[in-house]
Amino acid sequence: MKDLLNFGEMLSVHARLAPNSLGTRDLDRSMTFGQWNDRACRLANALLGLGLAKGDRVAILAYNCVEWSEIFAATAKAGLVALPINFRLVGKEVEFIVNNAEAAAVIVQDELVGVVEEIRDALPVKADRFIHFGTRQCPAGYRDYEAFLSAGSARETNQHVALSDPWTLMYTSGTTGNPKGVVRSHRSAVLLSMVTEIELGLHRTDGALLVMPMCHANSLNFFGAFGYCGGVNSIYSRKSFDPEHAVKTLAEGGSTFTSLVPTHYIMMLGLPQATRAKYNFDAVTKLMISSAPARPETKREVMDMFPNSGLFELYGATETGWVTMLHPHEQFTKLGSVGRECVGAAPIKLLDEAGNEVPDGETGELYSCNAHTFDSYWRLPEKTAQAFRGDYCSVGDMARRDADGYIHLSDRKSNMIISGGENIYPSEVEALVGAHPLVKDVAVIGLPDDKWGESVHAVIVLHDGAALTEGELSAWSKERMAGFKRPRSYKFISEDEMPRNATGKVLHRELKKRFSD
Template sequence: MSPILTLGEALRAQARLQPERIGARDLDRAMSFALWNARACRLANALTGLGLARGDRVAVLAHNRIEWVEIYAAAAKAGLVAVPVNFRLVGPEIRYILEDSGAAALIAEDVLLGAVEAIGADLPVPRDRLVLLGGARVPAGWRGYEDLLAAAAETEPAVPVAPGDPWCLMYTSGTTGNPKGAIRGHRGMAMLALMTEVEFGLRRRDGALLVMPMCHANSLNFFSAFLYAGAPVNILSRASFDPELCLRTLAETGASFTSLVPTHYQMMLDSTAARARAGALDRVEKLLISSAPARIETKRAVMAMFPRSGLFELYGSTEAGWVTMLHPEEQFDHAGSVGREVVGSAPVRLLDEAGEEVPDGMPGELYSCGPYAFDGYWNLPGKTAEAFRSDYLTVGDVAVREAGGYIRLLDRKKNMIITGGENVYPTEVETVLATHPGVRDVAVIGLPDARWGERVHAVVVPRDGAGLTEDALLDWCRGRMAGHKRPRGMSLVAPDDIPRNATGKVLHRVLRERLVQQG
C-alpha cells in the first residue's frame, strides 16, 4: 500500500466499508460502491489485456455519464493516465490532443463518433484500442465498452502505482495556439481532495451533484473529494444545462453540494419555475460559484434564491488546484475579492516583472504554492520552467492584495475570454481565422454578455478585393473550431483600427475597451 491512497485504493476501501451504499449515479443508472469498484477493476484489467502498460495514456471523449467515474478509477488502479477530451472540440482539435499525448487507446461515446471520424482515416490511436461507449451497434473497427468489461476479471489489478505517478493529463487552452497538457499526479490529487474536504466541511452524509463537464478539473476534483469522504457523487448527464432539471435532480438525489458557473446561476435566476423550486431545497447546504468572475449582483440574487445554503467562491486553475476561497460569511464584507489562501497552501505572492513582491493594493502577477500543484506541462519543459519560481506557480493572472489579505483578480490569464465557464484564448481563434485567404489581419477579444459572461468577438482586416463578409466568415468557422470558441460577432475594419504596441503586439485590452465604449 502506498503512503497516500490513490483514488483506486480509496474506491477499494469504500467498497469494503460500505459496499451496498450508492457511490455514483447519473440520470439513467446508479452503482453501489461495491459495483463501482468491481466495474473499475474489470475495465482496468480489460485495458491492460489490450496491451496497455503503466504510464500509457487513455483518451476519453464523452458527455457527462456515469462511465467517467469508472474510467478515472480504472486508470488509477492500472497505473494508466486518463486524458479527458472536451466533447465540444472538433476533429482537428481532437487530433492534436491525441497526437500530442501519444494516446494508446481512445474511449469515445457513440454520439460523438462524428467528431472522431472527422479526423480521417489516419486516426493517431492504435486501431485495436478504440472503445465505444453506448450505442445499440458497435461499428467495425471498434470494441464495445460493455463487451470489454464482461470479458475481464473483477480482481484488483496487480500493478504497482506510486503516489508520484501521473494519473490525469488535462489539456488547457494554449496562449500559443495549441493547448498544453497539465500533468496531475496521484499525490497532488489526493492532497487536493483532503483540502477540499477541510474547506467545505465534507462528511459521509453529504452528496455532490456534478454539473460541470467530467472532462474539466472542477468535476474531477470534486468527484475525487467526495469519493475519499465516502459520500455519493451524482452526475447531471445532459449535454446542455437545464436549470429546472438541475434543481429537480438536487431534490431527488438529496445532494447537499453543487458547483456551478455564473452563467448557470443566471439561467436559474431567469427561470420563474427554478426560483420557486430553489427556495424549498432544504437539503442543499453548500453552493460554489467558480470558473469565471461573478458579479456581486448575481451572488446576492443566488443567496436570496437559496436562503438555506452557504455560497462559496473559489479561484484556482487546472495547474494550481485551489488557490483562494471566499466563504459564505465573507461574501458581503469582501465583495469583489476571491478570498484568501486555501488551507494547506502558502501565502500568495504578487510579483512585478522583476520578480519583486508588490505592496498591498498594487497589481502583480499571482504566484501560489501548495502540495497539490500540477507536475508540469506534458513534453514542454520550457513552459514548465516559465510557470515556476522555485516552488511557486503562476498561470499568468494579475491581482492585488487588499486589507486583511483578501485577493482581488484584475485580469484572468492576460487576455483570456471566459464564456459560459469555458476558457478561450484569443490566439487560438486568431490562428484559425488567419488561415482564411480573405483575412489580412485579425484580433479576437471578449465582449460583455449578460447570459454567457463574455462572448467571443473577432476584429478582422480583410485583404483588398477579397469581398469578405461577416456572415460568410462566421459560417466558415463552423467545423474549424469548437462552438464555444467561434466568434459570435465580427467587425471588419481598416488596418490602423487594430491598436498595437511598439513591438507590434495587439493591445487586446485597448481594443476591448474601445468596442465596449462604442456599444
C-alpha cells in the same frame, strides 16, 4: 510505511466497508460502491489485457455520464493516465491532443464516434484499441465497452502505482495557440481532495451534483473529493444545461452540493418565481461559484434563492488546483474578493515584472505554492520552467491583496476570454480565423455578455480589394473550431484602424474598450 491511497485504492476500501451504499450515478443509472469497484477492476484489467503498459494514456471523449466514474477509477487502478478530451472540440482539435499525448487507447461515447471517425487514420492508436459505449449498436472497428469490461477480471490489479505516478493529463489552451497538456499525479489529486474536504467541511453523508463537464478540472476535482470521503457523486448527464431541470434535480436528487459557473446561476435565477417556488432546497447546504468572475448582485440573488446553503467562491486553475477560497461568512464583508489561501498553502506572492513583491493594494502577477500543484506541462520543459519561480507557480493572473489579506483579481491571463466558464485564448481563435485566404489580420477580444460573462468578438482586416461577409466567415469558422470558441460577431475595419504598439503588436485592450462602449 504505506503511503496515502490513490483513488482506485480508496474505492476498494469503500467497496469493502460499504458495498451496498450508493457510490455514483447519472440521471439513468446508479452503482453502489461494490458495483462501482467491480466494474472499475474489470475495466482496468481489460485495458491492461490489451497490452497497455503503466503510464500509457487513455483518451476519453464523452458527454457527462456515469462511465466517467468507472474510467477514472480504472485508470488509477491500472497505473494508466486518463486523458479527458472536451466533447465540444472538432476533429482537428481532438487529433492534435490525441497525437500530442500519444494516446494508446480511445474510449468514445456513441454520439461522438463521428468526430473520431473523421480523424481516425491520423491517430497513433492501434486498430483494436478503440472502445465504444452508449445506447447505440457498437459500430464496426470498435470494441463494445460492456462486452470488453465484462471479460475483464474482477480482481484488483497487481499493478504497483506510486503516488508520484501521473493520473491525469488534461489539455488547457496555451497563449501560443496550441493546447498544453497539464500532468497531475495521484499525490496531487489526493492532497487536493483533502484540502477540498477540509475547506467545505465534507462528510460521507454529503453528495455532489456534478454539472460541469467531467472533462474539466472543476468536476474532476470535486469528483475526487466526494469519492474519497465516501459521498455520492451524481453526474448531471444532460448534454446541455436546462435550468429548470437542473433546479429540479438539485432539489429532489438528494445532493447537498453543486459547483456552477455564474452563467448557470444566472439562468436558474431567470426562472419565473412560480417555477422556483415549486422546489424545496433545504437539503442543499453548500454551493460553489467559480471559473469566471461573479457579479455581487448575482451572488446575493443566489444566496436568497438557496437560503439554507452556504455560498463558497474559489479561484484556481487546472495547473494549480484551488488557490483561494471565499467562505460563506465572508461573502458580505469581502464581496468582490476571491478569498484567502486555501488550507495548507504558503502565502501567495504578488510580483512585479522584476520579480519583486508588490505592496498591499498594488497589482502584481499571482504566484501560489501548495502541495497539489501540477507536475509539468506534457513534454514542454521550457513552458514548465516559465510557470515556476522556485516552488511558486503562476498561470499569468494579476491580482492585488487588501489589508486583511484577501485576494482581488484585477486581470486575467493576458487577453484571455472566459465565456460560460470556458477559457478561450484569442491567439488560438485568431490563428484559425486568420487562415481564411481573404483575412489579412484578425484580433479576437471578449465583450461583456449578461448571460455568458463574455462573448467572443473578432475584429477583421481584409486584404485590399477583398469582399467577405460576416455569414461567410462564420461558416468558415464553424468547420474549424469548437462552438464555444467561435466568434459570435465580426467587425470589419481598415488596417489603419487596428491599434498597435510601437513594435506592431495589436492592442487588444484598446479594441475591447472601443467595442465595449
